[in-house]
Amino acid sequence: MEQQPERMKTLAFLADLGKPTLRGIKKCPKCGTINGTRGLSCKNKSCGAVFRDGVRKQQPSIDAVRIVTGSASQVYSVRLRDRGPDYRGFVELGTTEAIQTVDGTIITHVTGRCLVPTCFKASSQEVSENQCQHIKLAMECHVEATPHTLKSSVLNSLQVAAETKQAIWSLATESSGPLVQRITRSIMVVKCKASPKHTLGFLHVSFHEKARMKGVTERKFYCSCQAFKASKSSANKEEPAKRCIHFYACVCAFVSDEKLGKEFSYFINFESVSRCRSSGLQASSETQLLALYPQEHTSQAASSAVSKAKKKKKEDLAVSQPIDESQVTLTFQDWLASVTERINQTMHYQFDGKPEPLVFHVPQMFFDALQQRISMGSKKKRLPNSTTGFVRKDAVPLGTFSKYTWQITNILQVKQIFDTPEMPLEVTRSFVENRDGTYELFKCPKVQVESIAEAYGRVEKQPSIRPLELKTFLRVGNMSPEQKEPTPFIIEWIPDILPKLKIGEMRIKLEYGHHRNGHVEYREQQPPSEQSLELSPSLATINIH
Template structure:
């Protein structure tokens, strides 16, 4: 057979190269897949291993973060490794089941449901080959999201419509858990309306800043909701940029915290037309709101001085020093905090939802300040809904008196009236049930994420029992589509009960409801003593207007 001289020459040229090496490639230590040495992660999508020598490797703790839900639900935000650090989805781990076999051994299962688009796998911990990489990341998670507070005063100062404010407030209060919580430096998780795409009631939003040439910084906001995607992007011709209710929820959370407000000052300082107002106009939204409502630019300094003096007084007074009676004073906010605490205490799961009126003896100056809060947001002083004259004959003080009544039918307004820095108004309260049928107030503890090994050890002793969700909620406004007349929060004021000291009587009438595992619980109502007292023939009432 004739040989080709060119082929023989080529083979002779390559004869001294030696055996082939593995230079430039390496096997994954986890699954054995061949990868390039410059690869950042394993190209086997079901493996998802991250190589240590990757220069742009993300910290492992960012891969999965547990969301604070305020309930027994275990929801995790996971990073989609094949799409980059800014793409995330959700995974829900089910409750752990314990099954005892005939031999006496206990088999545990932790089910996982992946809600990442294009994945949507449901798997069990026992069958590892059915697990997707997102469920694995959730099961190995040891990091928790950082929840952020939303102040009602900041929400009220937001330059948006009343409908948007009410929608944000509804999102914050209709379910447990914080409205906004931080996952990474630029990504937040916000509560949303449950939908087929967001079945868990959470979605991701992101705020990005990127430096460009000549000192120009590009700032972008992105939300995965349909409203944001359907709106048109902003332009340089003055068109408003894309914004949604979740954007405003994050802005409220940023403005409610001084450090976050500085970090995200660019987004906080947008006005309703989408124009950047500058860092000097919204350094502190809550203080800015106080100055507007007080109608006095110097009031901010006065409030600051009172706060400093109050703190100094608490630091200076000790048990060993005698108390100077002339220096013992009560500020309006301290008094209002006591009223708010009384309202919170009244909403107890142990009792029905129509308590007796709360009665307070109040200086006229304190009620004038409270009335200013009632008129908050309006240029004019809000008049009472009704004024009634009555004669008291069978109890002191005797005489003819006037009673002024305000009906508040907006839960947001009730909260802004009674919220104080020390005691905020709790529109919902959580409780636990004791063995003897009594109830105790429940404060949600910090969620601790345990390892899988700890979960196994705990489940061998006793299976997890999902706790009952018992809540009370303040009934204000229309609570159902069938309700024709809104439920009012009533404030009554009878001045000059003690005429020499100008002290009157304030009464607060409220109603609250009960939730058991998310369902409204109806209680048998008993006729109150107050109603019997009002219908007593010893009181002759005269309607003034």
């Protein structure tokens, strides 16, 4: 009883402190775990929430990005938060199901596979409560990667082995979806051969720049294919860094886009920059392009820029001024671009895929230049597959003529022949279906950067028919294992239809197929329309192999 007054005295001393507060601690808004206010992330490892001023940091464009696959497959690139901003892995989401429990509660869960090697959870997860943070990031993602075009003319001009070019082309065409797409400012996703390590057929390639002391910038790239280790630029290095086909695929995508070419000009030619710096010189972007691409390609781009400038200057002139006919010219590339555009127009989803031959009247000099493209890659001039003599009796011009026929059975060579800077050949074209059953070309809208509020405020609504699921594709070569004879792309040439002006007749015969929802759609061939000029039976046929 003597100790009680002392206890009362102590309680009275603490009575004026007020009620206890939560100063110095805070609850995680995601899982409710108590954390310190200075904590950068939740200490509950299975939660993974990141704090910023007491609020979970929302970074959908960095944490998870949906990959453009060109199919119904849902693949995401996710950031590994515990390893830094530059480490990423892949997640594949499956079906979404709603299950009603015994007490009537509806639980929605998504089946998915986490392909992050360091993830401590099982790779196949079906219960929402046990899903890892990577699958949860993918489920909350509302941002899509930015696909980049790869021009075949750029790939053909790449100064690497023919096997490397063919490997890159195979990656680009064997499966749907873009070859290269951008995830973050410095990280790209590139298609690869499926393997136990890369089961989805995608991998990450990173390009980094870091400013050092005295104005020196350190640049390095890394590919997760492990064909080579991360390579840093160094003035003391004499050997150029080893590069894999995924690196070259990114370089082709950079060169195919003017803005990307400027942004990643250093990586376009790693070797030339190292040599220039070792000699104390500053390498320009033009120097880098010259080292990686032939002089012809660079001069062609320069002449194209000059022609655009001249065209703009002509457009700025007053309309009232008379046109000087001697200054009105048509270059070979302008003409070839019109032929390529005609081929692209022909591959329309509305029709059966076996169009009538495309007929052009062509100056002999233009066809000679085209024949040079047909022979590109060979030391000798490629001879026609067959030469046919025939007599025209029922239409002008009358007389005996020769017809030369080239059969191209390699899709890469067809693109090499008809690709131009202004009009690339479209091997595949995407369409949308209208309500009346007609089809129109689908043009991919330009990707615009949206704010975080817009990304989270927008409700995802998939269209009933996705535009990329209706496609036409050029049939060249063997399109299936069962096909015995390759489908040819045929170019026919009849010279001297107009003998005084040296103008001949060129015919292009092609076939194209249809894809609906990833499956080949077969069409019945429409009856051929009558042509105004019919050729009489040939007098002689000579086959040249």
